[in-house]
Structure formats: structure tokens, C-alpha cells
Amino acid sequence: MILVTGGAGYIGSHYVLYERLRGNEVLVLDDLSLGHRDAVLDAPLVIADLSDAAVLDAVFRSYPIDAVVHFAALASVPESVTHPDRYYRHNVAHTVTLLEAMLRHDVRFFVFSSSCATYGDPVYTPMDEVHPQNPINPYGESKRVCERMMEAFDSAYGLRYVSLRYFNAAGADPDSRIGESHSPESHLIPIILQAAAGVRPSVSVYGSDYPTPDGTCIRDYIHVLDLAQAHGLALDRIRNGGASAVFNLGSGTGHSVREVIDVCRKVTGRTITVHEADRRPGDPPVLVASAAKARDELGWRPAYTNIEDIVTSAWRWQQNRRY
Numbered sequence: 001m002i003l004v005t006g007g008a009g010y011i012g013s014h015y016v017l018y019e020r021l022r023g024n025e026v027l028v029l030d031d032l033s034l035g036h037r038d039a040v041l042d043a044p045l046v047i048a049d050l051s052d053a054a055v056l057d058a059v060f061r062s063y064p065i066d067a068v069v070h071f072a073a074l075a076s077v078p079e080s081v082t083h084p085d086r087y088y089r090h091n092v093a094h095t096v097t098l099l100e101a102m103l104r105h106d107v108r109f110f111v112f113s114s115s116c117a118t119y120g121d122p123v124y125t126p127m128d129e130v131h132p133q134n135p136i137n138p139y140g141e142s143k144r145v146c147e148r149m150m151e152a153f154d155s156a157y158g159l160r161y162v163s164l165r166y167f168n169a170a171g172a173d174p175d176s177r178i179g180e181s182h183s184p185e186s187h188l189i190p191i192i193l194q195a196a197a198g199v200r201p202s203v204s205v206y207g208s209d210y211p212t213p214d215g216t217c218i219r220d221y222i223h224v225l226d227l228a229q230a231h232g233l234a235l236d237r238i239r240n241g242g243a244s245a246v247f248n249l250g251s252g253t254g255h256s257v258r259e260v261i262d263v264c265r266k267v268t269g270r271t272i273t274v275h276e277a278d279r280r281p282g283d284p285p286v287l288v289a290s291a292a293k294a295r296d297e298l299g300w301r302p303a304y305t306n307i308e309d310i311v312t313s314a315w316r317w318q319q320n321r322r323y
């Protein structure tokens with residue numbers, strides 16, 4: 001059985017659905033601080049804070065858990081700059097608590113949600129896994145510290161881990177059972193689609209003077225179910241005796257903010273009002289992944305290879321969302 005922390009959140013809930021559809025047993029642990037009860041569907045759920053070691057002990061004693069997939073974290077870059085204490089506590093200290101509980105109960109398979117934010121400003125693109133890691137905010141630093149910690153726990157205690165560095169997660173379950181719902185929403189595609197749906201008046205484009213073809217930032221969008229598939233493959237790898245490893249998860253293709261807005265106009269057929277705003281500090285012009293290693297070593301085959309399909313699934317969710 002797989003323990004999924006943060007399984008009521010956006011990416012975690014899609015992973016839970018993915019594992020259950022392939023017949024695997026999961027247990028979700030989430031405090032619902034940012035997630036949604038409805039996102040878990042009918043998977044078993046323990047509502048608890050990750051920092052509670054006694055609850056973790058009870059969970060590991062009560063269920064036949066052999067692996068943990070750890071999504072629970074705080075993930076707002078601007079908030080991490082104004083409240084770094086929260087990021088070191090939630091993302092680093094709580095991960096220590098979780099790993100210690102795993103070791104107490106002899107659970108040694110661990111898949112971790114890392115981020116392209118661990119790289120900082122790109123030295124070259126597309127970025128592969130050996131690109132230098134110089135995070136430029138406490139969020140990225142908190143994920144980098146966890147990666148170092150996992151390496152040390154592997155050497156010292158035989159923890160087998162896979163750290164997955166996601167680029168920009170996007171899209172939703174094509175049947176709209178679950179989807180993306182952050183509060184406040186900070187991700188580009190749902191913000192644009194909320195503007196298309198009339199839920200917000202306009203979309204702000206932060207900076208149109210970047211050294212990119214249309215002046216707006218370029219990012220790499222990857223469908224949330226393709227991320228889910230990669231977690232499944234990562235877990236299979238270590239459960240089958242494979243070594244600990246790190247993989248980028250991205251599409252390998254960059255899209256500018258203006259391009260994404262145009263795709264959203266085409267998919268929705270709606271008018272989308274754009275408001276040009278100043279650049280935000282800490283936004284690199286281009287972030288694009290090389291995900292060749294995940295394809296070669298995990299056999300990862302993303303199913304959503306174009307941005308229109310990703311936006312179409314997100315738009316369907318926006319029109320049918322329950323939370």
C-alpha cells in the first residue's frame with residue numbers, strides 16, 4: 001500500500017486516481033489546509049498534519065504501507081520570500097518527521113515532489129538534471145535541502161528515493177472528476193480560463209520586454225496525468241530494486257505567456273482581456289526541461305503532447321468544477 005501525503009491537493013489527487021485505476025491500494029494523508037475532501041473521491045483518507053509523529057506512527061502501524069509518495073508542501077514562491085520560516089518548517093522539517101517515521105517502521109521507498117525551482121536562473125536550456133542547482137528563493141531552496149537530505153538518508157539508512165523535478169503542472173482529469181483548485185489561484189492556465197469564464201475580469205501578463213520572441217516568459221507545461229504516470233514508474237523502479245535517482249518532468253517544449261493565452265482563446269472561443277503589468281522579481285525568461293532521462297530510464301511516455309489538449313482538459317474542468 002502507498003501512503004500519499006498531500007493526496008487531496010492538485011497533483012496528489014490525480015496521482016491517487018491514477019494508482020487506483022491501475023488497481024493499487026493507496027492511503028491519503030492530508031490536513032486539508034490547501035486540498036479538498038472531494039478531490040480524494042472515495043479513496044481512504046486520514047485527515048492529519050504531517051508534523052504529528054504520533055499520527056504517523058499510528059498510520060504506519062495500522063496499514064501495510066511499503067512506500068510513501070510525498071506531495072504535501074507549501075508551493076508559493078512569493079510567499080516563501082515573505083515567510084521563509086513557513087517553507088523551512090513545512091517543506092523541510094515536516095519531511096524530516098515523515099522520513100524518521102518511515103525509518104522507525106522500516107518503510108524505505110520514497111517518491112518526492114521536487115521542482116525546477118531548485119535550479120534557479122537557467123545557465124542553459126533545455127535544462128537537464130545536471131544543470132547547476134542555485135535556487136533563488138526559499139521555496140526552491142527548501143526542495144533542494146530535501147533532495148540533499150534524501151541522498152544522505154540513502155547512504156546512511158538505505159532509503160530508496162526518486163526525486164521528480166516538475167516544471168509547470170497543468171490540465172485536469174479528462175472526465176472532470178477532479179481538477180486544479182488552488183486558493184488563491186497562482187497558476188497561469190487556470191487564471192486565464194477563469195478570465196475566459198468571466199470569474200475574473202482579466203489576466204495580468206507580468207513583463208512583455210523579456211528577451212524572448214514575443215517578449216513574454218516561456219514555460220514548459222506538462223499534463224498532471226503524465227506527472228501521475230511518472231510517479232507510478234518511479235515507484236516501480238525502486239520497488240524492483242532500482243537505485244535512487246532524480247528526474248526532470250516536463251514536455252521539453254516551451255510556450256510563451258502570450259501563446260498560452262492565444263491557445264486558451266482558441267479552445268474556449270471566449271474573449272480574454274489581458275492587462276500588461278511590470279515584471280515580477282525572480283521570473284527567469286525561459287524555463288524548459290530536458291526530460292530525456294525520464295523517457296530513457298523510466299520509460300515515461302507522456303500522453304498529452306500538445307498544449308491545446310492540456311488546455312482543453314483544464315477548460316472542461318473549469319466548466320464543471322465542484323471545488
Ligand SMILES: NC(=O)c1ccc[n+]([C@@H]2O[C@H](COP(=O)([O-])OP(=O)(O)OC[C@H]3O[C@@H](n4cnc5c(N)ncnc54)[C@H](O)[C@@H]3O)[C@@H](O)[C@H]2O)c1
Nearest residue numbers: 006008009010011031033034035049050072073075113169
Ligand atoms: N503545481 C505545480 O506546478 C508544481 C510544480 C513543481 C512542484 N510542485 C510540488 O508538487 C507538490 C504538490 O503541488 P500541488 O500543486 O498539488 O499543491 P496543492 O497545494 O494543491 O497540494 C498540496 C497538498 O498538501 C496538503 N498539505 C500541505 N501541508 C500539509 C501538512 N502539513 N500536513 C498534511 N497535508 C498538508 C494540502 O492540504 C494539499 O492538499 C508540492 O510539493 C509542490 O511543491 C508543484
